[in-house]
Amino acid sequence: MVKLPEFDTGRVPQQVPRLVAVFALVVVALVVARTALIPDTFGERGHYRAAAVDSIVAHEKKYAGQQECALCHNAIMQARLAGNHSGLGCESCHGPAASHTANPVEFKPRIPQEREFCLRCHQYNPSRPTGFPQIDPISHNAPRACFTCHDPHAPVPPVAPGSCAACHGQISYQKGVSHHAALECTTCHEAPEEHKLSPRLVRPSKPTDRSFCGACHAEGADSPREIPRISLRTHNPQYVCWQCHYPHYPEAS
């Protein structure tokens, strides 16, 4: 059905030179425009304008970086590096300080004093990682500014914490709503006094075997009758209890 046309090989028809002229005109115009308009540094380092990198690099810095702070505030810096806020950059609390490092007299960085600021990190939130120090702002010395008790550059509890919940907020919250609510932390953990001062160096003890839980939960154990019982001999003896049951919230698992 499709019939391919065939060409004359004789004299070139009038249409051809005319069309060629028009197309040549367009092509020449495009080539001229192209050479004139391509930006100078385009293609120097890749398919982009190399000069763009320079203008991005020229962007003004708002945060000076803590190395700058150390040049003048070395003592505070050393104190901070030795304490619990060692990983915290100065500008994390004091805000962008490039204008201050450029002109220390005229521009002063902020000094946040309100509780809300500290609570951004330290208010209890279940999504925060376990072990991160979190407080309940209502029960934790409600009206007082944090810095009256804690040195923000090297925060430690002003006195040894009275309750475990001061640091282990999440665990105490979960235990509080579980069937283990009535148990003291010390029922299962022995916490030396030094743990309150050097929490990472001196650690509390943990139960090590099934018989510890069995003291309450084994058949025949001397404990209140409503406590659920299992046979230590037949109830999955290949596991220790906390591989399946989370002791701070046993009914969850």
Place this chain on the structure above:
Amino acid sequence: MISKEREPTPQTDALEKLQEKLKDVDRREFLKACSLLAPVLLGVIRVPILEAQEVASSEYDPTEHFYAMGIDVSKCIGCGQCVQACKTENDVPFEPEFFNTWVERYVIRADGEVDVDSPNGGLDGFPPPGGEGEIRRTFFVPKLCNHCANPPCVQVCPVGATFITEDGVILVDESYCIGCRYCIQACPYGARWMHPETHVAAKCTFCYHRVVDGLVPACVEVCPTGARIFGEVEQRVTPLARFMRFNDVQVLKPHLNTKPKAYYANLDGEVR
């Protein structure tokens, strides 16, 4: 646990460099003396580079660097300092539709339902999670441009207005972008946005203007827990190299073969 021991964060690392620099004075003079005696030594100990450090950024050579970011999900506390710092440092509009970096919260219920939210990108922190049902696990995930090694945004840009630099950073040439938004469509991570005033595509630059001066990006500078680790991928002794050695790292949406350079540790499978 946040950390069992104090890990070198980029911040402390930079500080050590500063202290090193002060010691450098003697060493530099010693090396200068060497250079008079033994020109052969020059090539080996690379004095020219040591001397070039004085001139700092003007001599920055992008081919000697290759950047990436590590993110430890288990360290993020969802404070939103990174979002705040990023918007300040990079003049990102403070309206809630424009983010170079943001923080998402995942709440996975006991029945497997997943609730994700990111109120104002996490800029103001997170209220306690709402919703029904018992929580099985919950965590925060910082997000940002992945600076892919195989970037779909760069592939689709019709004019070459977005590009990957020699040091591995994806940038936008805001005086060349035509504003077609194809790159925004092509980004699987939602990391790009249209600037409401300049009408060009905008995105995280890894704070390129800071990085070439030896600083870390603003989000890394202010992160209180060291959840973000910025650095060189190809050099052996850097905080990022350490992070990558001691963690199982993953990237987001690996099946798309974008080869991201935002490496996540302790990433949950529900994160998309």
Place this chain on the structure above:
Amino acid sequence: MQGFIYPNEFELHWGILIVLYPYLTGLVAGAFILASLERVFNVKEVQPTYRLALLTALAFLLVAPIPLLAHLGHPLRSYEIFLTPNRQSAMAMFGFVYAWYLMVVLLLEIWFDYRKDLVLWARQATGVRRWMYYALTLGATDLSKRSLRFDDRMGRWITIIGIPSAFLLHGYVGFIFGSVKANPWWSSVLMPVVFLFSAIVSGIALVLIIYVFSSLLRWKPIDMQCADKLAAFLFYAMVVDFSLEMLDFIHRLYESEESIEILSRMIESRLFVSLIVLQVVLGTLLPLVTLGLTAPALSKKSVLVLPDELKRLAYLGSAILVQIGIFSIRYNVVIGGQLFSKSLRGLTVYKAELLGIEGVLMASALLILPLIILWMLVKILPPWPDAEASLPTEEGGDTGVQRPAPAR
């Protein structure tokens, strides 16, 4: 908003203007392919619409880039796409595909087809019109037998090149969407093919509509053989198009990838009216059944034998429904692809604005504009068989190049 979307996804980036773009280029490609039916495949019945289809394609092609330009953040920088096209970018090829199609295929084909008439009109007309026609001939006024044969041969050659070019033009538009791997609603190898066949459907339907209306306006009888053939071709194209779409749909459903849940939710809620009601039921099934019954598509005679007046009405109604359906396809692709989050966890909404550059009024204006351009083109280059100037006997005679007079 429903569920979770990435914060940067609150803004929908491609609006109604980008819906127009594939719709318009589809009409172009479809109209051209219809024109080439007559030229290359010798379908004599559709001859009355040959020139009309070419002019329609040109009018819509001229408007096609306007919505793109209007939606750019920096329209004045659009020339960069010619200066420094990124060879890896599908979109960078737009300038070249467009230029090729406009400059090389459509304009050349129209020029070769009209040259004889242009020369004769230039001789007959006076004043400005005379000069305009003369300029349009580019000074090639040779009307010898040989020269006219050359016109005809070139016309055929260009049409032969033009068919793959039309496929390229619209397949390419489909590729722009189909190659976005980040978007599971778009990312599909079938996308260019589906675009192509829906383009053919929309192009045939458009020419049918314009043909019927222009005949009414000109108080000329409608060539029923031509209308029947157009309706039959429309039916065939729709069968292929619908099968491809169903294939795509079933394939997605069967593969059931991680995106299937959010996509199903989107179809059930956000796209229910535009996809199920407008695209499938009203835009495809209803006209398919109507045409299947009234057009002589399945055999020489149609299933229902209707009087011409009723048949015309059925064709016209179907063609208009098809236009609505195809516009819905474009809408569902472009807007649908942005209604779900790439986190696959939530849906957003599209709020069409009325005024403004990206508004509905602007879009309507851009839909009417090609019709105005077509009207002007028709004034300058009348496509009707009765407007064709006949050759003076001493020059022409029986050259054998004039196409046979249309059956009427």
